[in-house]
Amino acid sequence: MTYPDICVDVLVIGAGPTGLGAAKRLNQLREVSWLLLDSSETPGGLASTDITAEGFLYDVGGHVIFSHYKYFDDCLNEALPREGDWYTHQRVSYVRCKDLWIPYPFQNNISMLPKDDQVNCMNGMIDAALEARVPNKKPQNFDEWILRMMGKLLFFFAILPIAREGIADIFMRPYNFKVWAVPTTKMQCEWLGERVAAPDLKTVTKNVILQKPAGNWGPNATFRFPANGGTGGIWIAVADTLPPCNLRLGAKGTVERVDAEAKIVILKGGKTIGYQRLVSTMPVDSLAEKMGDKELVSMTKALSYSTTHVVGIGLRGVRPENIGDKCWLYFPEDDCPFYRATIFSNYSPNNQPQASVRLPTIRRADGTGPGGHGPKKGPYWSLMMEISESSMKPVNEGRIVEDTIKGCINTNLIGADAEIVSTYHRRFDHGYPTPTLERDGVLKQLLPKLQAKGIYSRGRFGSWKYEVGNQDHSFMLGVEAVDNILHGATELTLNYPDFVNGRANVERSLTEGKAVLSTFPTN
Structure with missing residues (x-):
């Protein structure tokens, strides 16, 4: 018999919101040994942030903070406790349609x-x-x-x-x-x-009849955004509240294989970790592959997802008046490849270089040369666009930045003579978990089969439920998985999405006790 190099009671794979939620709860309760792994050196997962060489920040798509849970709020406020750590915004969102800006929801x-x-x-x-x-x-x-x-x-x-x-x-x-x-x-x-x-x-x-717009709708009508570091800065700060000895990030945290029968995870380089319970936040189709379980692999083939391309454009000049204080914008028409554009510079003044920074113009939006010579000062502002891809909707990756810039001109986001000082493009293979007709039937079989093996597959792609795929939901999927493992508590977010989305979930608190839900709430 081969013994693992390390043994823990609960092993967590993934340092995105779900994995960090599990880790926060494990660290708070202090009832069992635990370890968190991630192949990236930087926590955040699909809620991370990139920075270009010129100093423009871009999230993995359009992320803002709004919450259904007190526990989630507690953890973020612990990680970023100062008033100056956050900006609070009223959502200003429109749909571009028939050359008009129609307030959202359309x-x-x-x-x-x-x-x-x-x-x-x-x-x-x-x-x-x-x-x-x-x-x-x-x-x-x-x-x-x-x-x-x-x-x-x-x-x-x-x-x-x-x-x-x-x-x-x-x-x-x-x-x-x-x-x-x-x-x-x-x-x-x-x-x-x-x-x-x-x-x-x-x-x-x-x-x-009155010719007036409707009022703001939805849970994100008011939202928070971090002053520094983009959305990824939140999760780096949350990870910093955990004991470093419980985290293995980068190459030393890269999972190569999961032996579900032996309850051992094999890491890159050959190190092995034994566990009693595994909380996996990697895409469940990837998990099945790493387990080498042909039945589970076959089941996951029925789950669908789309790929997301994020394209960023950094611009010199004063933000155009027609952009104003808009937050994000929707584009149903075919005059641009993107479905959503975020005016990312409106979220925080630190999402782009300060005006005193000198940058060269790399091109005009219409493709003509930069004009003038040498680097110049700002001010600067930025746009972040999202484009989906699937077998039914292919994308020409070689032209995606150019097509996006043309789309920005077509939709009046920028002028043809706009000075572009930075461009960014990144492809995220697993972008959106698609709620297809087959999804629920697959999940009703797949997740219990994994749980019977001691594996809790949770998260945006771990449990594949878009309706509980925001950052607060994802975080609480990890928290509630731990409470189920340790105390048999009901996993409300996973099993009752409409319930948690329709109420203030105040049962758990980071600062006032360690309550768990062993029964369904009555209110």
Whole structure:
């Protein structure tokens, strides 16, 4: 029998939000031995931040901090306790449609569309509302949900049928294809919850008559962002609150293989770690491969995901007036490759170089030469765009930066003569876990099979549930996995997404005791 080099009670793979959530809870409870591994030298996972040579910061996509959990807030406030560690923003978000900026969510703000489009959208919503009065089966996929809630129109003028666009075709279908890289007909609708605003016909009608926009909607209407280091700075700070002796990062924390039968993890270089329980936050399809379990590998083949490309553009000059205080913007139309753009420089003045820094202009946005000679001072501002990729939506990676810059010109984000001083591109293979029609059936078999082997696969791609894939959810998936391992507590976030998203979850606290939930809350 071969004995491992090290043995711990609980081994955690991954130092992103889920792994750090598990580690924080293990360190707080101090009931068992534990160790955290990650192949990256820097904590953060999919919530990390890159910095370009010129000094522009870019997150792995559009991350902001808003929370459903007191415990999550406690941990972040412990890591970054000073008032100056954070900026608090009111979300200012728009949809670019028909050369207009329509306030988000689009379906609540059709009062801002041209009159003909207002009529088309209202007719579609009225038809959908009338149809919904008749008892019917629930929508079978996301596309049916869209039509049930928002409608689609076909008008007949004279002899020829003329399709008139309602909300489904103006926004919901094209935008969601750009995000998910699969048609809405291939997606389920159980994941929607607080993610997609279902329009209220009376409110929309009132706003159309009064010609006013709707108020802010959703859990991220107000959000926090760190003053320094981007989103990744949060998770570096959280990791710094943990004992260094319990962390193995970089090459010494790289997992090569998982022997589930022997309960041993083999690291790069051959070191072995034994465990009683394993919390894995790597993508569950990667976990199955590292386990060498053909049955599990076959099951994970039915799970779908999209790849995310993040493209950043650093610009010299004063931020354009039409950009103003906007936070992030949505793009359903085909005049640009990206589905979302974030004005990343608006989140913190430290997300870009200070105005005194001298940088050369590398090009104008239209591709012409920089003009002038040598480095110049700022001020500077930045844009961060996200582009999805899948087998159904291929991307020309060699042209993605150029196509993104052209898209920024087309959508009036920048002018053709804008001075570009920095560009950034990074591809993240696992970007979005797609809530396909098959997903829940796979997870209901896959996760229990792993748990029967002592493996808790949790996190954005560990448990593959987008509806609980934000940073607060991901963190608490790790916390709750530990409470289940140690005390049999209910994993509410994993099993009851709508429940945790619809309440203030205040049962756990970092500073006031160690309460766990062994039963379902009654309030």
